[in-house]
Amino acid sequence: MPTLLRLDSSPREEGSHSRAIADLVEQHLQSTHSDLIVTRRDLSMMAIPPIANETITGFYTPEEAMTPALKEATSRSDELIAQLKSADSLLISAPMYNFSVPSSLKAWIDQIVRINETFSFDGASFKGLVPVKRAILALSYGAQGYTDGGGLAPMNFFEPYLVSLLTFLGVEHIEVFRLEGTSGLSPDSIADEKAKLSAAITQTLQVLEEVATV
Ligand SMILES: Cc1cc2nc3c(=O)[nH]c(=O)nc-3n(C[C@H](O)[C@H](O)[C@H](O)COP(=O)(O)O)c2cc1C
Numbered sequence: 001m002p003t004l005l006r007l008d009s010s011p012r013e014e015g016s017h018s019r020a021i022a023d024l025v026e027q028h029l030q031s032t033h034s035d036l037i038v039t040r041r042d043l044s045m046m047a048i049p050p051i052a053n054e055t056i057t058g059f060y061t062p063e064e065a066m067t068p069a070l071k072e073a074t075s076r077s078d079e080l081i082a083q084l085k086s087a088d089s090l091l092i093s094a095p096m097y098n099f100s101v102p103s104s105l106k107a108w109i110d111q112i113v114r115i116n117e118t119f120s121f122d123g124a125s126f127k128g129l130v131p132v133k134r135a136i137l138a139l140s141y142g143a144q145g146y147t148d149g150g151g152l153a154p155m156n157f158f159e160p161y162l163v164s165l166l167t168f169l170g171v172e173h174i175e176v177f178r179l180e181g182t183s184g185l186s187p188d189s190i191a192d193e194k195a196k197l198s199a200a201i202t203q204t205l206q207v208l209e210e211v212a213t214v
Helices: 017-032 053-059 068-073 075-085 103-112 159-168 187-208
Strands: 003-008 037-042 089-095 119-121 126-128 134-140 173-179
Touching (some): 003 017, 017 089, 017 134, 017 187, 053 068, 068 075, 075 103, 134 159, 159 173, 173 187
Parallel strands (some): 089 134
16 A cells, blocks of 8 residues: 655744645655555654764664664664655655754754665765655745745745755655745735645646655
């Protein structure tokens, strides 16, 4: 059965635009895959700790040399990586915070990007080891002009970062659905934009059914 791991990172539970976009994606996938198993993780509530000195030591220690303390220090990373690697598809919702990702999402990233677990390096090149077939990003921005060569594009350390990171980890198919200008648009304009996004989600994901599972 196809599996989807959904990660939300906006601390806003009510009225969150990024979560609303992810809801549209999830509803579409549920409607086209009745057997879809969805695992949801709310990163804003999980308080994933920043990686510590012992965590880094554990990341670089061979399995046979791991002590109980190092195993404990890497256990959160083990758990999050296992969850990620067992998913067919990944759905991440996120708001732009200070031109980048919210710290809860960055904490998750720091736990799951790990040598010989999610990427490898042979001395010359890197290889992604994450078998997730497709990632879908549901993103919201307060201002406009971050994409398509807009005036704020040089300040976009959010969407290009997430796309590059997932590509680095080996995810081949990445689709982005975004809403820009949430701080300035009227409620009517936002509703119009979400209706357009809903249509785009249906159309784009239908095309993608041909290239990736879920
Ligand atoms: C702490 C914080 C930092 C933000 N930084 C930016 C920013 O750098 N650029 C921007 O366009 N919007 C910024 N915003 C606005 C959010 O990206 C915008 O309100 C977004 O729609 C929030 O997503 P949500 O509705 O899913 O919570 C920021 C909002 C907050 C609360």
